[in-house]
Amino acid sequence: MNTALARLNTIFAFTLSVMAGLTFLCFLSTFFNEHKADVSINTAKVIVKNVPDYSAGREKNDLGFIKLNQVVVWDKIIRRGENSILDYRKANTKYYFWDFGNGLRGNKNVTLSLSWNVIPNAGTLPKIMGTGQHKIEFPAEYSPNRFQ
Amino acid sequence: MGMLDMDFLDDVRRMNKRQLYYQVLNFGMIVSSALMIWKGLMVVTGSESPIVVVLSGSMEPAFYRGDLLFLTNYREEPIRVGEIVVFKIEGREIPIVHRVLKIHEKENGTVRFLTKGDNNSVDDRGLYAPGQLWLEKKEVVGRARGFSEIPIKKTKKRHIVNVRRGCNMWVNVITPTSRQRNAEATLIPTVART
Numbered sequence: 001m002n003t004a005l006a007r008l009n010t011i012f013a014f015t016l017s018v019m020a021g022l023t024f025l026c027f028l029s030t031f032f033n034e035h036k037a038d039v040s041i042n043t044a045k046v047i048v049k050n051v052p053d054y055s056a057g058r059e060k061n062d063l064g065f066i067k068l069n070q071v072v073v074w075d076k077i078i079r080r081g082e083n084s085i086l087d088y089r090k091a092n093t094k095y096y097f098w099d100f101g102n103g104l105r106g107n108k109n110v111t112l113s114l115s116w117n118v119i120p121n122a123g124t125l126p127k128i129m130g131t132g133q134h135k136i137e138f139p140a141e142y143s144p145n146r147f148q
Numbered sequence: 149m150g151m152l153d154m155d156f157l158d159d160v161r162r163m164n165k166r167q168l169y170y171q172v173l174n175f176g177m178i179v180s181s182a183l184m185i186w187k188g189l190m191v192v193t194g195s196e197s198p199i200v201v202v203l204s205g206s207m208e209p210a211f212y213r214g215d216l217l218f219l220t221n222y223r224e225e226p227i228r229v230g231e232i233v234v235f236k237i238e239g240r241e242i243p244i245v246h247r248v249l250k251i252h253e254k255e256n257g258t259v260r261f262l263t264k265g266d267n268n269s270v271d272d273r274g275l276y277a278p279g280q281l282w283l284e285k286k287e288v289v290g291r292a293r294g295f296s297e298i299p300i301k302k303t304k305k306r307h308i309v310n311v312r313r314g315c316n317m318w319v320n321v322i323t324p325t326s327r328q329r330n331a332e333a334t335l336i337p338t339v340a341r342t
Contacts, residue, residue: 023296026296027294027296067253067254067255068251068252068253069250069251069252069253070228070229070250070251071229071249071250072229072230072249072250077209077210077266079209095249115229115230117210117230117232119210119211119295120295121296121297122295122296122297123294123295123296124293124294124295125232125292125293125294125295127228127230127231
């Protein structure tokens, strides 16, 4: 009964159940957190440019008759303990819009919003959208200047 | 170690036939209940592999190697930008865990999307099948819904464990109208793989 193997087995099983319990407590500690926050976004200068792209296919209507587009234009990773109050001025977009059809120029209905995703030690991965959006319009003309 | 094996064998030798059968059946029960739980999870979550292990560092600092992800894959839930999806590309054995960077949804409900690893500097087009520009819904194994890090493997990095979790944020835009590391995920129970 009290062989080394049996004892090892018991210790292993006990360790596993303790860790499972701890993981569950971790999950509980973040599950009820309220992650909502207010966000204010503004845009200064919006330009659309005509850029030849040789990497993509030539089928223009590849993505045609679109109901919804979502594109990430900026992102940031904030680690635990770092300043989580973001105050950016004159920031550029990190990723650009790429229009594979004809939906970008003159689009009057573009909404910018900020969302985030909190990674716990153990638990759910909530996706939160900040309250506060900003609506912009794209200009109807392509920018003539290449480096504007 | 030799002593342990001997003890164990002695135990077996001392059993009569009935006890031996019972042990074998008991073992079979354990294996089959593990399989049942796994298959049951598959039904409940709608994902072909509800729990995956992260195999590489392309989603650091969110996911490190060895972390566990719990996936769901409900048909009616739309895929949105910022979500972490696990997808399997044709011709690649191991699924990849990355965040959705762009999506384009058509009137008829078909979705095309592009992914990127948080720790990679470019999007995933280089990882997709040659010539493939977008992912489609059929390639998605699941969306990450739950997460658990594995404390055992981090003995070396223990001091940074507490600060490395944080939050990832991104700005969405919604309009209604190299060398890369790739985060690979694997199914945990190899039993269920067959």
